[in-house]
Amino acid sequence: MAHTVKALFREDAYLSVAEGTVVAINERGGIILDQTCFYATSGGQPGDIGFFERQDGSKIEIAATICGETKDEIIHVPAANQQLPEIGEQLTLHIDWDRRYKLMRMHTACHLLTVVCPYPITGASVGEEESRIDFDVPDFDGDKASVTEELMRLVEANHPVFVRTISEAELAANPGLVKSKNVRPPSGTGQIRLVCIGEDGTVDSQPCGGTHVTETKEVGDIHIGKIEKKGRENRRFRIRFGPLPAA
The missing domain is CATH 2.40.30.130 (Elongation Factor Tu (Ef-tu); domain 3)
Incomplete structure (x- = not known):
């Protein structure tokens, strides 16, 4: 049981x-x-x-x-x-609070990356020093520097990060809230937990059960360490702590 x-x-x-x-x-x-x-x-x-x-x-x-x-x-x-x-x-x-707080900052950074790169997500992994998100995007014409700049703009704006709950019916009426291409939020409870960024969730709102910081500035310096081509349509973005290293 x-x-x-x-x-x-x-x-x-x-x-x-x-x-x-x-x-x-x-x-x-x-x-x-x-x-x-x-x-x-x-x-x-x-x-x-x-x-x-x-x-x-x-x-x-x-x-x-x-x-x-x-x-x-x-x-x-x-x-x-x-x-x-x-x-x-x-x-x-x-x-282990030091480890958890790093994961909270990283997980929040992953949400911000889905704002900068609004493509269907095919995979993701949150880590203490590096995280990755795989997007379904056949042709991506950006680069590490431009994506990092947009990420840091969102971080420095210090948007609030908060949780709210909607019904499964509300989620069904707003399918665009689900960014994952293959994974649906758990259903059956009648309630969906949304993690929202920005006043009234105007920057981002998506179903998520993870832990996050309460203001984007807590994420700190982050950068895109690598953009990799994974198959015909997938692009893997690796997020790392710290400023973007000089070329």
Whole structure:
């Protein structure tokens, strides 16, 4: 039976410490809590790592966070040779905040890239130092410098980034909100989580379950490190932190 875990990161992506109670340990030793601030791998964003602090002060190192049978079942995977907690035990959860914040900045940068390059997305991956987005665009006449300039213009404008919820019917009436060519947002709950950029979402609005910063300026210096041709129609854009290196 799948367990529904309250995902605290959906309401507050900046919550780096939280309390949780163990509700189950699965057959592989994965720890399931009643609630968690740990993001589970999904949508191209890696799951959180960190540690759980027990009441005696000892730690359980967490090597990965993944989804179970559903997106609402979040499983914390301990590192090797960790002592497992007891059912009903209360834990203090500590995510690796430096890593998470990099991923939040990167994920927000990926959304900005889809504004600069408004093409169907065929793949994406968010990383700590480099992210990539694959677009279905047969002919692209821009270059790294021009795309970087447009990205940084959006960053420096310091647009607000926020979440709002729409109904599945509203999404069906606005299919252009979905930028992925092959992947549809999870359905069945009646609600769709939109990540919006700009006042009233005027810069961008798209379904996303990931974590993001609240203002685009938090992204910091980013640049396009490489634009690669992947097949006849795909172009892969690699986003990296820091200013564009001099040619």
